Amino acid sequence: MTGRIAAGLLILAAGCATTAVIVLGGRGDEPATRDAAPAAVAEVTKQDLADTTTATGIVGYGRERPLAAAAPGTVTALPAVGSTVRRGGVLFKVDQVPTVLLYGNVPAYRTLRSGVRGADVRQLAENLRELGYRGFTVDDGFSKEIARAVRKWQKGLGVKQTGMVELGRVVFQPDAIRVNDQASGPGTLVHPGSPLLTVTGTEHLVTVRLDETEYRLATIGATATVKTPAGEQVQGKVATAQFVVNSDQGGTTTKVELTVAIGAVGYDRAAVDVTLVSEVRKGVLTVPVAALLALSEGGYGVELADGRIIPVRTGLFAGGRVEVSGQGLAAGLKVGMPT
Numbered sequence: 001m002t003g004r005i006a007a008g009l010l011i012l013a014a015g016c017a018t019t020a021v022i023v024l025g026g027r028g029d030e031p032a033t034r035d036a037a038p039a040a041v042a043e044v045t046k047q048d049l050a051d052t053t054t055a056t057g058i059v060g061y062g063r064e065r066p067l068a069a070a071a072p073g074t075v076t077a078l079p080a081v082g083s084t085v086r087r088g089g090v091l092f093k094v095d096q097v098p099t100v101l102l103y104g105n106v107p108a109y110r111t112l113r114s115g116v117r118g119a120d121v122r123q124l125a126e127n128l129r130e131l132g133y134r135g136f137t138v139d140d141g142f143s144k145e146i147a148r149a150v151r152k153w154q155k156g157l158g159v160k161q162t163g164m165v166e167l168g169r170v171v172f173q174p175d176a177i178r179v180n181d182q183a184s185g186p187g188t189l190v191h192p193g194s195p196l197l198t199v200t201g202t203e204h205l206v207t208v209r210l211d212e213t214e215y216r217l218a219t220i221g222a223t224a225t226v227k228t229p230a231g232e233q234v235q236g237k238v239a240t241a242q243f244v245v246n247s248d249q250g251g252t253t254t255k256v257e258l259t260v261a262i263g264a265v266g267y268d269r270a271a272v273d274v275t276l277v278s279e280v281r282k283g284v285l286t287v288p289v290a291a292l293l294a295l296s297e298g299g300y301g302v303e304l305a306d307g308r309i310i311p312v313r314t315g316l317f318a319g320g321r322v323e324v325s326g327q328g329l330a331a332g333l334k335v336g337m338p339t
Helices: 002-016 119-130 144-157 212-217
Strands: 040-043 045-060 065-068 073-077 090-094 097-103 170-173 177-182 195-200 205-211 223-227 233-248 251-261 271-288 300-303 308-318 321-325 334-337
Touching: 045 212, 045 308, 045 321, 090 195, 097 119, 119 144, 119 170, 205 212, 205 233, 205 271, 212 233, 212 251, 212 271, 251 271, 271 308, 300 334
Parallel strands: 097 170
Antiparallel strands: 040 334, 045 205, 045 271, 065 195, 073 090, 090 097, 177 195, 205 251, 223 233, 223 271, 233 251, 271 321, 300 308, 308 321
């Protein structure tokens, strides 16, 4: 809000250039009176006031992330670009052995077998349960019951039933993924770490970059309105927010990168207008920013149509108006404006 307040004060300075500084009488907040009524007036309104910023965003599926091979061999199958892979689905095959997508936040980093413990074991058990396998307790320990469920799962996949999950046979991702691109192709010889795919989430997202001074808009869950190239307005919410630092020959710049989750739209890689709301004040009294007068005692006031000056407390500045409150102030009153 700092930028808007500063802009408001610049307008005030311009307004005060043609208006004498008002000194209130010595009776507290009692209104003072000017000799002449204002030449121009505006109305005090009661309305919702929102601090908004409109910026350009790009429709897509969010930040891309790579998937790499974890075992050596020859790539024999990859999913089509643009396809969606969900829990239990095959991501790719190396030497005809499938690597399966499971959900979880801990990456696969070791072979899971009887006797090991950890959050990755719990993730495996949770996925087996969601895929319909039963007869075990979901916890951090790889029990013989989980090994039995793994063998049943492996039988369904058509692979060797070892009762353990070798490194490279599963990939943990937070949710379903969309295949964004293929980094390799069938017949490619790969080793652990070789890039195979780039993937994204499956939900349409609008990526917006703002100046770091607009960080107040980086509120997860905040509402946003997206205007499509066809002129439609789609409602969304801020899904992620992070600072992004860029370095080049001109120096280092910091931006605030937001993603806004929206429903399915018929656009990809399209530029859209995104209106973000950082603060909303419901049913408040407002006047044009230019109607504020700087008082010699400090603070601000407004001049009524009959020449009286009443002090006001200011709140949110937005859209050229400012939230005000003060004794005797009401919707419909006329206040002076600079000429």
